[in-house]
Amino acid sequence: MIARGIMLGPDQPVILHLLDIEQKIDDLNLLRMELLGSAFPLLKLVATIDNVEACKDVNIAIMIAGYSRKDGLDTKDLMSKNVSIYKDVASVLEQHAAADCKVLVVTNPANTNALILKDFAPSIPEKNITCLTRLDHNIALSLIAQKVKVPVSDVKNVIIWGNHDAKQYPDINHATVTIKNEEKPVKECISDDHWLKTEFITNVQQRGAAFNRSQKAKKCALSCASAACDHIHDWVYGTPKGKWVSMGVYSDGSYGIPKDIIYSFPVKCEKGKWSIVQGLTIDALTREKMDVAAKDLKEEISMAKSCLD
Amino acid sequence: MIARGIMLGPDQPVILHLLDIEQKIDDLNLLRMELLGSAFPLLKLVATIDNVEACKDVNIAIMIAGYSRKDGLDTKDLMSKNVSIYKDVASVLEQHAAADCKVLVVTNPANTNALILKDFAPSIPEKNITCLTRLDHNIALSLIAQKVKVPVSDVKNVIIWGNHDAKQYPDINHATVTIKNEEKPVKECISDDHWLKTEFITNVQQRGAAFNRSQKAKKCALSCASAACDHIHDWVYGTPKGKWVSMGVYSDGSYGIPKDIIYSFPVKCEKGKWSIVQGLTIDALTREKMDVAAKDLKEEISMAKSCLD
Structure with missing residues (x-):
């Protein structure tokens, strides 16, 4: 949908930065091939397992990383793993994203993940950090x-x-x-x-x-x-x-x-x-x-x- | 993409007919919930396991039904199963689709599936039957x-x-x-x-x-x-x-x-x-x-x- 202009309009070129972890590099490459093979006219693509490369100069960050219930974790363990992801990404965004970067946190607990991100990325205006409802x-x-x-x-x-x-x-x-x-x-x-x-x-x-x-x-x-x-x-x-x-x-x-x-x-x-x-x-x-x-x-x-x- | 207007334009309402087989009714319902839950403004939805209801008055038929290699079939068995699907659907389209229905066959062997469909739907103009390349x-x-x-x-x-x-x-x-x-x-x-x-x-x-x-x-x-x-x-x-x-x-x-x-x-x-x-x-x-x-x-x-x- 992003590559097809649904998010930012049919005439707006997008540079899509895809970030995944090293263990998921095969999935990331498959997705990269799929996106390139679709010949989307608006799309440029960066697919990486490097946080800094992924966050560099981004204007919009959509955070879909995180463990989910299906990983068999209890509430506290789930929270602990996800909070540490959001803390880490926050500091990379803080240092490398565009100054006016808009952030949308999708992964649950979305509100709390977004709050953690805000706390660890103090230079991003708090108005720019949101979660999905x-x-x-x-x-x-x-x-x-x-x-x-x-x-x-x-x-x-x-x-x-x-x-x-x-x-x-x-x-x-x-x-x-x-x-x-x-x-x-x-x-x-x-x-x-x-x-x-x-x-x-x-x-x-x-x-x-x-x-x-x-x-x-x-x-x-x-x-x-x-x-x-x-x-x-x-x-x-x-x-x-x-x-x-x-x-x-x-x-x-x-x-x-x-x-x-x-x-x-x-x-x-x-x-x-x-x-x-x-x-x-x-x-x-x-x-x-x-x-x-x-x-x-x-x-x-x-x-x-x-x-x- | 269809529901978002990518296929027929951002202002064209679409009535999406989804057809699946009885054994896949849970998947069909899940997809139906997903599409409705997306609140797509252009979309009306018919989700059914009835061929006739699915084909009734359709202007565009996209054929994605069929067995694939991963079902563990050899070439001949795969062909046999898919050909019989396309023969059956052809006669329903013949009787119930709009007279100017455009058909796109996606499933491999796409050219041959499309030819079978053409043979068993003689009232659909042959110019209207195509396959995906x-x-x-x-x-x-x-x-x-x-x-x-x-x-x-x-x-x-x-x-x-x-x-x-x-x-x-x-x-x-x-x-x-x-x-x-x-x-x-x-x-x-x-x-x-x-x-x-x-x-x-x-x-x-x-x-x-x-x-x-x-x-x-x-x-x-x-x-x-x-x-x-x-x-x-x-x-x-x-x-x-x-x-x-x-x-x-x-x-x-x-x-x-x-x-x-x-x-x-x-x-x-x-x-x-x-x-x-x-x-x-x-x-x-x-x-x-x-x-x-x-x-x-x-x-x-x-x-x-x-x-x-």
Whole structure:
């Protein structure tokens, strides 16, 4: 998708830096052959196992490295291995990436990995370090579209609060569906309130997990890659008027969320910068779930930091 | 790529019909979830194990069904199983597809599968039944670009003669490289004639096979899918002025190739129709290789037909 111009537009040449570890060099070469063999007109390619070469002068860093549950690790071991990866890459990005490098962390625990990266790359502006919740955002849009039986492009402004994991809260209080050129609140279009409060929420929260559990372990590679492209595209080129998206960003204290965590908010983007959508009314249930997500992230960060000691 | 508008353009809605067999229904559902979860704005989706539902009113049919070498079959068994798939699908397409349906056969033996499909779908115009050699074409462009050290978009007009398999002949006699705004014959840009006559040719011929042999057995899924998109895109929207591509098409006897086979030629496309590029000079070596490919295809067709008896 990057090589085809989906992320940065059909006329924007891209130099794709692919980084993998030495043990995966055969996979990396296969991918390199595949990309070259596709004769993508926009693409130049750097495929390397050297962190410095990979990070040199990059304008956009998409972090998909990391161990996953399927590697058979418990939560603490998984955290420990991933945190050390993000710490290492942070220092290389700090030294070698372009000064205005935009960072998107995809691998779970994405919010915490991004926070560790921020801590170890202090010269990268904190506004430039984000994590992916667009996948959850897209899944929420898609589930509503299927329920109301409209094209997904007619649904907008769901919010993913919190983290890119099961403790997130998908909020549809401000979401709308366009039916016959009229924007209506989702709550007016879906009479099945029970579905909205139960199945919808668990489906969004658990979708990634469901893929992970599947025998094929494809780990939602397509929808995840697509969401990463959407995240970067909108960050760079802006969100359409009247529409917001969800991004995990460094909290500025908006909506009473603690300032020192990376948390998913509704954001609008313009000229390469995001800003949190302000002034939304938060009902009691959402408030409670937002705070649960923040508390969960705080605990995750404590665990991550203990892994670094 | 289809759902993202790469094949039919960024503003063209698509109804993607996905067909698989009953034993693969879990994979099909997973793919369906993935596509829906990506919230592609252009996409409507039909995922089914019913041939008729899958073929109903389709304007474009991309045939990727079939057994492959990795299923541990010998040539004859592989042929037998694939031929019967293409015979069955042909009759369903014949009855249910749109009258102007364009067909692209991807699975090897692609030329012969396409010919079987043509024989059992006589109401589909023979001009509408093609097979993929764009992958080989793209790989040839890419190898030349890497050798000359130019972007792949600066190389054009290679030809894949014959079939989508090791007996094809990649011909660079008419190919050019644009260097400093000047189009130069590839032969002037690459002094290493030995490379052109040996490594280049076997590399193009064997690339698919190399992927098939690799332990990961990813079977060049990305470059193949990308080539299929290129094939359909150019067929529907036309090839750029001064540029041709390779497509496996029903021979009209051009260049002395027998009339009753599907064979890869250089083609230009305009308004949804392809035509074979005429009047190219063919040197003795190329002539010989073109005839070998035709003879090989004839034998393959005999074997396929014997499987149908």
